[in-house]
Each structure stands twice: as structure tokens, then as C-alpha cells.
Amino acid sequence: MFFRRRQPATDQLPETARPLEQSAEAGHALRAPSRLHAFNRYEIKYLVPREILDDLRDELRHRLDLDTYAAAGGYGVWSVYYDTTRLRFYWEKIEGLRFRRKLRIRHYGDLCVVDDETPVFVEIKQRVNRVTQKRRVQLPYRQARELCDHRQMIDCGGSGRGFLEEVLGLVAGLDLRPIAMTGYRREAFTGRDAEVGLRVTLDHRVVGRDRDLQLGVAAENRFIVPPRLAVLEVKANERVPYWLTDLTARHNLAVVRMSKYCQSVEAFGRAPRSASHVPVETEH
Template sequence: MRSLDPTGNDDGGGHALRAASRLHAFNRYEIKYLLPVTAVPALRRVLAGRMEPDSHSAGSGGYGVWSLYYDTRDLRFYWEKIEGLRFRRKLRIRHYGDRSTIDDDTAVYVEIKQRVNRVTQKRRLALPYRLARELCDGRAKVAQDPFLDEVLELLCGLDLRPIATTGYQREAFVGRGADAGLRVTLDHRVRGRDRDFHLGADAENRLIVPARLAVVEFKANERVPYWLTDLAAELNLSVVRMSKYCQSVEAFGRAPRSVFHVPDEATATRIEV
């Protein structure tokens, strides 16, 4: 089964399920907020008037985003985020869409996400899920590619292993005209688990962010337009440093609750997905 990148970038059109796709890389600024779900309709109306729905979420209520994060035994990547290091990174396998359809041939992304000062950088390649697991879990060289060599070096050099998954339903809007390069995402029902790490596993997940909250992100190549920052002020949005990965680590007791942990009066709720 072939999968497209909901950021609007096709994985190559002729993506061969036997090999890696071309490298996709980009830099951008990201600002994250928490918004009560009761305020989401008002935000959605404004965004729909100024932006275009992502082609994968138009008229469908969004799409699933599922990620498996790798880290060291002592959670090096987690602590780099909590401590706010100017250079930090993390490794993950990500799938867009219905996780119940994932099989060995499903295209997923092997991704290094890193932060350099205030800029977020992402580099990723699409692989069939079978090869992604052989690379990240089996530490096997699955293709001749410099990026995959870097991933393998990270895995072996730091002895990385799967730590946590996250999943959520995403609505996305993309800028038009003068706002080209702008992207706004609204993530609902943010959940995760700390075991059964196959992305397609029929496993129980726990809400790791209260169901009453949506995670909103503004993503821009250069700057966020004034109309959007004004809108954030009107909605009384406050910038947060929460990380879905860190939230999952803390929700399952792998690390103490940090000062960035989202208040969790609802995080004990269990849901079947």
C-alpha cells in the first residue's frame, strides 16, 4: 500500500516499495499552543477563510498521524528537549493514515527531526515498513543512501531502541498567496503507548493529553504572518514547550513529570482505537 506525505509532498510518484524514496528535507519555525476543543470551531472558521485545507484532510475530518520514537536507555533525546539544548534531535518512524491498514509494504517515513537554535530541521526518507523495521530494529543496511547511513550510525552509536509511540487525528491548513509556506495543524485526541511498538498493532492506547485540549502548531518558513499572531492573541493562546514524545514518556512513568507536562486530570482515561 502506497502512502502520501500529508504535508503536500508526494513521496515520489514512482515510489518503489523495494527501496528508499528521495530525501525530503526542510527548515522552518514552529510555534506550539494548547487550545480548548470548544474554541477549535472558531479557529477553524478563520483558518478556512484565509488558508486552504491540506489535500488529505479536506472534507474528511483530518487524518491519523502515528509515530514510533527511538531513544537511548537513559533517554538522552528526552532530556535534551527538557533541558532546552540549542542543538537536539530525535529519530522516529512515522505513518500518515489509518494504522489498521499498515503492512510490510506500507510506505512510512524514517525521520530525523532536530532543533538548531530556534529553527526546526527535518530530513526523512520513505521506506516500506518492512525495511524501516529492518533498519531501525534490526540495524541492517537496507539501501545505499547517505541519510540512511546516518540513521544507522545513530542507532548503533547510541544504542537506540523504541521507547514510545504517539498518535492523533490531524487537521491541517496550508497558506496561499503571500502566505505560501505557512502551515497550521490542529491535533486532536493525542494518545500513545509504551509497548506493542508495531505501528499497526491492535493495541490499547492511552490519552496523553486531556481530551478537552487540542495541540495547535503554526509552522512557517520565515515568519508567522501578523493576522495569525493577532488571532492567537484574540484566542488567548499561550506558547507551550510541550512535546508529544516527552508527554508520552512522562505519562507512562519513564521520567518524572517535567514543568512542561500538560495538566493531566484526564490522561488516565483509556480509549480503544
């Protein structure tokens, strides 16, 4: 397991200290019709030692609002990631390609309550230069598996069909399969007033596994980020506020280049069991 750290050199300060400008190469504008949701934003990550979490949390609460779903210590986030047997999406991230993407099925909440009708999100998350674009549609878990595992087109009853066709083309064209699952407890904060587009999250006890890759299945997980660390992620539409830049500097937090999916793959020696075993569900 390793993290790629960005040292706070002078040429990197504009990433957090000035307005973030979207590149002309950032791709076409994303539409968000009906059940299809799209996000276009910048993301910056830090690793936070446990001993400063309380102070950091108190300062965030002073400046930001607690997310509606983040009461009582936060909520669970569970994601099943799809990739090729040769881990194409993993290596695109490691090699720092200017355009790269990931496909996942994500559930918010307790894992033990997931059944066929539980709402989940099918998401394509992609990076274009420094801009993160995320598109997703909410489906019952049964339909999400039909699309991503069985490679069958589904009727979503709305205008998100184009996105579902894109997912199906990606799964079938690259022969994608479930490769890894990640899970963690998330505390989320949202900006207020002029900072309404700002979102800050603290993710604790980040775990992963490389088998039994179905939501709702109880299985053994492994820490993919040391439990003494939390992941602080700043997500902004245009700029990161100066007070937040100062906050991370005061706590001596350095920007890290990391992906929870990549951490999960690396936790299993870049040879997850799922990559060499055809899932039973996809055998037809």
C-alpha cells in the same frame, strides 16, 4: 504530565510578531535529493480548549487552504520514537539544549492497514537554536524496521544512502530502541499566495503508549494530552503572519513548549516499559 508555558513577555514577542531570522549557527544547508526530503522551519505550539475550536477552525479556513489529505475531519498520524534506555533525547528536550534531535518512524493514515509494504517515513528531526530541521526518506515499513530495529543497511535505490547511513550510525552508536508511540487526528491548513510556506495544524485526541511499539498492531493507548485540548502548531519558513498572531491573542492562547514524545514519556512516569525491556526484534 506537565506543559511548559511561555508567558507573552515583551522579550518574547519577536518570535511571532516580526520576521524570524535564522541563526548563523543553524548548521549546513540541507539538500533534498531524490527520495530524501528536508525541511527547515520555525515551529510554534499552542493548546486550544475544545469550546473555541469551531471558531478557530472557521477563521483558519477563511485565511488558509485545507490540506489535500485533510478532508472528512483530517487524517491519522502515528509515530514510533527511538531513544536510549536512559532517555537521552527526552532529557535533551527537557533541558532545552540548543542542538537536539529525535529519530522516528512515521505513518500517515489508518493504523490498522499498515503491513510490511506500507510506505512510511524514517525521520531525523532536530532543533538548532530556534530552527527546526527535518530530514526524512520514504521506505516500505519492512525496510524501515530492518534499518532502525535490526540495524541493517538497506538499498533504497537512490541518492538517500548518506541519510540512511546517518540513521544507522545513530541507532547503532547510541544503542537506540523504540521507546514510545504517539498518535492523533490531524487537520492541516496551508498558506496561499504570499503565505505559501505557512502550515497550520490542529491535532486532536493525542494518545501514546509505551509497549507494542509496532505500526499496525492494535494495542491500548493512553491520552497524553487531555482530550478537551487540541494542539495548534504553526510552521513557517520565514515569518508568522500578523493576522495569525492576532488570532491567537484574541483567543488568549499562550505559546507552550511541549513535545508529543516527551508527553508520552511523562504519561508513563518517565519510565516507559520499553526502556527496560529489550524488544524481541533486536535480539540477535
